[in-house]
Amino acid sequence: MNLQDFELLAGILKHRSGLVLSKEKVYLLESRLMSVARKYGFKNLDEVAGSIRLRRDEALLDAITEAMTTNESLFFRDIKPFEILREKVLPQIMAGRSNRRIRIWSAACSSGQEPYSMCMLLKEQRHKLDGWRIEIVATDLSREMLEKAKSGMYTQFEVQRGLPIAMMVKYFKQTGDKWQIDASLRSMVTFREFNLLEDPLALGTFDIVFCRNVLIYFDPATKRKVLDGMSRLLPHDGVLFLGGAETVLGVTDRFQPVPGQRGVYALADSVDTMRRAAV
Numbered sequence: 134m135n136l137q138d139f140e141l142l143a144g145i146l147k148h149r150s151g152l153v154l155s156k157e158k159v160y161l162l163e164s165r166l167m168s169v170a171r172k173y174g175f176k177n178l179d180e181v182a183g184s185i186r187l188r189r190d191e192a193l194l195d196a197i198t199e200a201m202t203t204n205e206s207l208f209f210r211d212i213k214p215f216e217i218l219r220e221k222v223l224p225q226i227m228a229g230r231s232n233r234r235i236r237i238w239s240a241a242c243s244s245g246q247e248p249y250s251m252c253m254l255l256k257e258q259r260h261k262l263d264g265w266r267i268e269i270v271a272t273d274l275s276r277e278m279l280e281k282a283k284s285g286m287y288t289q290f291e292v293q294r295g296l297p298i299a300m301m302v303k304y305f306k307q308t309g310d311k312w313q314i315d316a317s318l319r320s321m322v323t324f325r326e327f328n329l330l331e332d333p334l335a336l337g338t339f340d341i342v343f344c345r346n347v348l349i350y351f352d353p354a355t356k357r358k359v360l361d362g363m364s365r366l367l368p369h370d371g372v373l374f375l376g377g378a379e380t381v382l383g384v385t386d387r388f389q390p391v392p393g394q395r396g397v398y399a400l401a402d403s404v405d406t407m408r409r410a411a412v
Protein backbone atom coordinates (compact mmCIF):
# COMPACT_ATOMS: atom_id res chain seq x y z
CA MET A 134 0.00 0.00 0.00
CA ASN A 135 1.41 3.40 -0.86
CA LEU A 136 1.85 6.17 1.72
CA GLN A 137 -1.00 8.33 0.39
CA ASP A 138 -3.49 5.46 0.61
CA PHE A 139 -2.29 4.60 4.13
CA GLU A 140 -2.67 8.22 5.21
CA LEU A 141 -6.15 8.45 3.70
CA LEU A 142 -7.39 5.30 5.47
CA ALA A 143 -5.61 6.06 8.78
CA GLY A 144 -7.06 9.61 8.64
CA ILE A 145 -10.59 8.27 8.19
CA LEU A 146 -10.09 5.91 11.12
CA LYS A 147 -8.79 8.70 13.39
CA HIS A 148 -11.57 11.08 12.42
CA ARG A 149 -14.39 8.56 12.92
CA SER A 150 -13.18 6.70 16.03
CA GLY A 151 -10.15 8.42 17.55
CA LEU A 152 -8.07 5.28 16.87
CA VAL A 153 -4.52 6.16 15.90
CA LEU A 154 -2.55 3.98 13.52
CA SER A 155 1.18 4.60 13.13
CA LYS A 156 2.94 3.85 9.83
CA GLU A 157 4.50 0.65 11.24
CA LYS A 158 0.95 -0.71 11.54
CA VAL A 159 0.36 -0.73 7.79
CA TYR A 160 0.30 -4.56 7.93
CA LEU A 161 -2.64 -4.34 10.37
CA LEU A 162 -4.57 -2.13 7.99
CA GLU A 163 -3.85 -4.48 5.10
CA SER A 164 -4.77 -7.65 6.97
CA ARG A 165 -7.96 -6.31 8.56
CA LEU A 166 -9.33 -4.41 5.60
CA MET A 167 -9.00 -7.07 2.89
CA SER A 168 -12.28 -8.72 3.92
CA VAL A 169 -14.04 -5.33 3.80
CA ALA A 170 -12.55 -4.71 0.34
CA ARG A 171 -13.81 -8.07 -0.93
CA LYS A 172 -17.26 -7.56 0.62
CA TYR A 173 -17.60 -4.27 -1.29
CA GLY A 174 -16.36 -5.82 -4.55
CA PHE A 175 -12.85 -4.33 -4.61
CA LYS A 176 -9.80 -6.37 -5.62
CA ASN A 177 -7.41 -4.60 -3.26
CA LEU A 178 -6.99 -1.63 -0.91
CA ASP A 179 -5.75 0.65 -3.73
CA GLU A 180 -9.20 0.28 -5.26
CA VAL A 181 -10.85 1.01 -1.89
CA ALA A 182 -8.80 4.20 -1.50
CA GLY A 183 -9.54 5.22 -5.11
CA SER A 184 -13.26 4.74 -4.60
CA ILE A 185 -13.26 6.79 -1.35
CA ARG A 186 -11.50 9.64 -3.16
CA LEU A 187 -14.25 9.65 -5.78
CA ARG A 188 -17.29 9.19 -3.55
CA ARG A 189 -18.00 9.13 0.22
CA ASP A 190 -19.81 5.88 0.93
CA GLU A 191 -20.77 6.12 4.62
CA ALA A 192 -21.44 2.37 4.91
CA LEU A 193 -17.97 1.59 3.53
CA LEU A 194 -16.35 4.11 5.90
CA ASP A 195 -18.23 2.58 8.85
CA ALA A 196 -17.13 -0.91 7.80
CA ILE A 197 -13.50 0.24 7.57
CA THR A 198 -13.68 1.82 11.03
CA GLU A 199 -15.33 -1.21 12.58
CA ALA A 200 -12.84 -3.63 11.04
CA MET A 201 -9.97 -1.66 12.57
CA THR A 202 -11.22 -1.85 16.17
CA THR A 203 -9.47 -4.24 18.53
CA ASN A 204 -12.20 -6.14 20.36
CA GLU A 205 -10.17 -8.33 22.68
CA SER A 206 -11.99 -8.83 25.98
CA LEU A 207 -12.49 -11.42 28.70
CA PHE A 208 -14.62 -12.04 31.75
CA PHE A 209 -13.38 -10.42 34.98
CA ARG A 210 -10.44 -8.95 33.06
CA ASP A 211 -7.53 -8.30 35.45
CA ILE A 212 -9.86 -9.44 38.33
CA LYS A 213 -8.64 -6.66 40.74
CA PRO A 214 -10.94 -3.91 39.38
CA PHE A 215 -13.94 -6.19 39.99
CA GLU A 216 -12.78 -6.93 43.54
CA ILE A 217 -12.38 -3.19 44.17
CA LEU A 218 -15.85 -2.63 42.70
CA ARG A 219 -17.34 -5.22 45.06
CA GLU A 220 -15.35 -4.46 48.21
CA LYS A 221 -14.84 -0.69 48.08
CA VAL A 222 -16.67 1.20 45.37
CA LEU A 223 -20.17 -0.30 45.60
CA PRO A 224 -20.40 -0.03 49.42
CA GLN A 225 -19.08 3.54 49.28
CA ILE A 226 -21.51 4.63 46.56
CA MET A 227 -24.41 2.81 48.29
CA ALA A 228 -23.70 4.71 51.50
CA GLY A 229 -24.31 7.95 49.62
CA ARG A 230 -27.52 7.02 47.74
CA SER A 231 -30.72 7.39 49.73
CA ASN A 232 -32.75 6.82 46.54
CA ARG A 233 -31.24 3.30 46.23
CA ARG A 234 -30.36 3.77 42.57
CA ILE A 235 -26.98 3.32 40.93
CA ARG A 236 -26.07 3.71 37.28
CA ILE A 237 -22.98 2.02 35.83
CA TRP A 238 -21.54 2.62 32.35
CA SER A 239 -19.37 0.06 30.60
CA ALA A 240 -17.89 2.33 27.92
CA ALA A 241 -16.33 0.38 25.02
CA CYS A 242 -17.84 -2.91 26.20
CA SER A 243 -16.81 -4.91 23.11
CA SER A 244 -18.52 -8.33 23.09
CA GLY A 245 -20.03 -7.85 26.55
CA GLN A 246 -17.71 -9.73 28.91
CA GLU A 247 -17.16 -6.60 31.03
CA PRO A 248 -20.82 -5.70 31.72
CA TYR A 249 -21.75 -9.37 32.18
CA SER A 250 -18.93 -9.74 34.72
CA MET A 251 -20.56 -6.86 36.62
CA CYS A 252 -23.92 -8.65 36.41
CA MET A 253 -22.47 -11.86 37.87
CA LEU A 254 -20.76 -9.86 40.61
CA LEU A 255 -24.07 -8.13 41.45
CA LYS A 256 -25.98 -11.41 41.41
CA GLU A 257 -23.48 -12.87 43.86
CA GLN A 258 -24.07 -9.83 46.11
CA ARG A 259 -27.85 -9.82 45.83
CA HIS A 260 -28.42 -10.30 49.57
CA LYS A 261 -26.81 -6.86 50.07
CA LEU A 262 -28.60 -5.25 47.14
CA ASP A 263 -32.18 -6.02 48.08
CA GLY A 264 -34.34 -2.99 47.21
CA TRP A 265 -31.64 -1.42 45.04
CA ARG A 266 -32.08 -0.59 41.38
CA ILE A 267 -28.79 -0.94 39.53
CA GLU A 268 -28.78 0.00 35.89
CA ILE A 269 -25.92 -1.07 33.62
CA VAL A 270 -25.51 0.69 30.28
CA ALA A 271 -22.93 -0.86 27.95
CA THR A 272 -21.82 0.90 24.78
CA ASP A 273 -19.46 0.38 21.90
CA LEU A 274 -18.80 1.76 18.45
CA SER A 275 -18.87 -1.66 16.82
CA ARG A 276 -22.34 -2.87 15.80
CA GLU A 277 -21.00 -6.37 15.27
CA MET A 278 -19.66 -6.51 18.83
CA LEU A 279 -22.91 -5.11 20.23
CA GLU A 280 -24.90 -7.81 18.42
CA LYS A 281 -22.66 -10.47 19.88
CA ALA A 282 -22.88 -8.87 23.33
CA LYS A 283 -26.69 -8.76 23.19
CA SER A 284 -26.86 -12.41 22.20
CA GLY A 285 -24.73 -13.29 25.23
CA MET A 286 -23.32 -16.20 23.21
CA TYR A 287 -19.68 -17.21 23.68
CA THR A 288 -17.34 -19.92 22.46
CA GLN A 289 -15.85 -22.50 24.78
CA PHE A 290 -12.54 -20.60 24.60
CA GLU A 291 -14.21 -17.33 25.59
CA VAL A 292 -16.06 -18.75 28.59
CA GLN A 293 -12.90 -20.40 29.81
CA ARG A 294 -11.00 -17.10 29.83
CA GLY A 295 -11.23 -15.39 33.23
CA LEU A 296 -14.49 -17.02 34.26
CA PRO A 297 -14.40 -19.23 37.36
CA ILE A 298 -15.84 -22.65 36.45
CA ALA A 299 -18.50 -22.36 39.19
CA MET A 300 -19.82 -19.17 37.58
CA MET A 301 -19.78 -20.73 34.14
CA VAL A 302 -21.93 -23.60 35.37
CA LYS A 303 -24.23 -21.28 37.32
CA TYR A 304 -24.82 -18.56 34.74
CA PHE A 305 -24.28 -20.16 31.31
CA LYS A 306 -26.17 -22.77 29.32
CA GLN A 307 -24.57 -24.80 26.55
CA THR A 308 -26.33 -24.48 23.20
CA GLY A 309 -24.56 -26.50 20.50
CA ASP A 310 -20.88 -25.63 20.62
CA LYS A 311 -21.56 -22.22 22.25
CA TRP A 312 -22.36 -21.05 25.76
CA GLN A 313 -25.13 -18.51 26.36
CA ILE A 314 -25.37 -16.34 29.44
CA ASP A 315 -28.64 -16.59 31.34
CA ALA A 316 -31.53 -14.37 30.18
CA SER A 317 -31.85 -12.90 33.67
CA LEU A 318 -28.32 -11.47 33.32
CA ARG A 319 -28.86 -10.35 29.74
CA SER A 320 -31.87 -8.34 30.89
CA MET A 321 -29.72 -6.45 33.41
CA VAL A 322 -27.76 -4.66 30.65
CA THR A 323 -28.89 -2.07 28.13
CA PHE A 324 -26.58 -2.21 25.11
CA ARG A 325 -26.31 0.93 22.96
CA GLU A 326 -24.20 2.06 20.05
CA PHE A 327 -22.13 5.04 21.19
CA ASN A 328 -18.97 6.65 19.86
CA LEU A 329 -16.67 7.91 22.62
CA LEU A 330 -15.90 10.97 20.49
CA GLU A 331 -19.49 12.14 21.09
CA ASP A 332 -20.77 14.02 24.15
CA PRO A 333 -21.42 11.33 26.80
CA LEU A 334 -24.04 13.44 28.58
CA ALA A 335 -26.41 12.09 25.91
CA LEU A 336 -26.35 8.86 27.97
CA GLY A 337 -27.23 10.63 31.23
CA THR A 338 -25.19 10.67 34.41
CA PHE A 339 -23.44 7.67 36.01
CA ASP A 340 -22.09 6.77 39.44
CA ILE A 341 -19.47 4.34 38.13
CA VAL A 342 -17.75 4.27 34.74
CA PHE A 343 -15.61 1.45 33.37
CA CYS A 344 -13.62 2.74 30.39
CA ARG A 345 -10.99 0.05 30.11
CA ASN A 346 -8.53 -0.83 27.38
CA VAL A 347 -9.69 1.64 24.78
CA LEU A 348 -7.92 4.93 25.64
CA ILE A 349 -4.59 3.21 24.85
CA TYR A 350 -5.53 3.41 21.16
CA PHE A 351 -6.19 7.19 21.24
CA ASP A 352 -3.79 10.14 21.01
CA PRO A 353 -3.38 12.43 24.08
CA ALA A 354 -5.84 15.08 22.83
CA THR A 355 -8.56 12.47 22.26
CA LYS A 356 -7.88 10.83 25.63
CA ARG A 357 -8.26 14.22 27.29
CA LYS A 358 -11.50 14.99 25.45
CA VAL A 359 -13.02 11.61 26.43
CA LEU A 360 -11.92 11.86 30.08
CA ASP A 361 -13.06 15.47 30.44
CA GLY A 362 -16.46 14.45 29.03
CA MET A 363 -16.68 11.64 31.59
CA SER A 364 -15.77 14.01 34.42
CA ARG A 365 -18.95 15.96 33.65
CA LEU A 366 -21.29 13.03 34.08
CA LEU A 367 -19.99 11.75 37.42
CA PRO A 368 -21.28 13.04 40.77
CA HIS A 369 -18.73 14.22 43.37
CA ASP A 370 -18.31 10.66 44.73
CA GLY A 371 -18.38 8.97 41.29
CA VAL A 372 -15.63 6.58 40.24
CA LEU A 373 -13.84 5.85 36.96
CA PHE A 374 -12.03 2.58 36.23
CA LEU A 375 -9.32 2.54 33.54
CA GLY A 376 -7.30 -0.34 32.10
CA GLY A 377 -3.97 -1.44 33.56
CA ALA A 378 -1.97 0.36 30.84
CA GLU A 379 -4.01 3.56 31.08
CA THR A 380 -3.85 6.58 33.38
CA VAL A 381 -5.18 10.12 33.76
CA LEU A 382 -1.77 11.40 34.82
CA GLY A 383 -0.35 13.80 32.25
CA VAL A 384 -3.62 13.64 30.31
CA THR A 385 -6.18 15.59 32.36
CA ASP A 386 -6.25 17.19 35.79
CA ARG A 387 -9.98 16.61 36.28
CA PHE A 388 -9.35 13.11 37.68
CA GLN A 389 -6.84 11.84 40.23
CA PRO A 390 -5.91 8.26 41.14
CA VAL A 391 -7.73 7.01 44.25
CA PRO A 392 -4.96 6.24 46.77
CA GLY A 393 -4.49 2.51 47.31
CA GLN A 394 -6.88 1.48 44.49
CA ARG A 395 -4.94 0.75 41.33
CA GLY A 396 -6.75 1.67 38.12
CA VAL A 397 -9.44 3.61 39.99
CA TYR A 398 -9.87 7.36 39.57
CA ALA A 399 -12.13 9.97 41.15
CA LEU A 400 -12.79 13.62 40.47
CA ALA A 401 -9.74 15.66 41.50
CA ASP A 402 -11.60 17.69 44.19
CA SER A 403 -12.94 14.53 45.81
CA VAL A 404 -9.49 12.93 45.97
CA ASP A 405 -8.08 16.12 47.56
CA THR A 406 -10.86 15.96 50.17
CA MET A 407 -10.10 12.25 50.81
CA ARG A 408 -6.40 13.06 51.27
CA ARG A 409 -7.13 15.92 53.69
CA ALA A 410 -9.50 13.67 55.68
CA ALA A 411 -6.78 10.99 55.90
CA VAL A 412 -4.17 13.41 57.40
Ligand SMILES: C[S@@+](CC[C@H](N)C(=O)[O-])C[C@H]1O[C@@H](n2cnc3c(N)ncnc32)[C@H](O)[C@@H]1O
Pocket residue numbers: 149150151152202203204205206207210240241242243244247272273274275278327328329330344345346347376
Ligand atom coordinates in the same frame (compact mmCIF):
# COMPACT_ATOMS: atom_id res chain seq x y z
C1 LIG B 1 -10.03 -3.87 23.61
S1 LIG B 1 -11.75 -3.62 23.63
C2 LIG B 1 -12.03 -3.33 25.36
C3 LIG B 1 -13.20 -4.11 25.89
C4 LIG B 1 -13.39 -4.03 27.41
N1 LIG B 1 -13.57 -2.70 27.87
C5 LIG B 1 -12.25 -4.69 28.13
O1 LIG B 1 -11.47 -4.02 28.81
O2 LIG B 1 -12.11 -5.93 28.04
C6 LIG B 1 -11.85 -1.98 22.93
C7 LIG B 1 -13.24 -1.62 22.41
O3 LIG B 1 -13.28 -0.22 22.16
C8 LIG B 1 -14.16 0.01 21.09
N2 LIG B 1 -13.91 1.37 20.55
C9 LIG B 1 -12.84 1.81 19.85
N3 LIG B 1 -12.98 3.11 19.54
C10 LIG B 1 -14.17 3.49 20.05
C11 LIG B 1 -14.89 4.71 20.05
N4 LIG B 1 -14.41 5.82 19.46
N5 LIG B 1 -16.10 4.74 20.64
C12 LIG B 1 -16.61 3.63 21.24
N6 LIG B 1 -15.98 2.46 21.28
C13 LIG B 1 -14.77 2.38 20.70
C14 LIG B 1 -13.85 -1.11 20.12
O4 LIG B 1 -14.91 -1.34 19.22
C15 LIG B 1 -13.60 -2.27 21.08
O5 LIG B 1 -14.74 -3.08 21.23
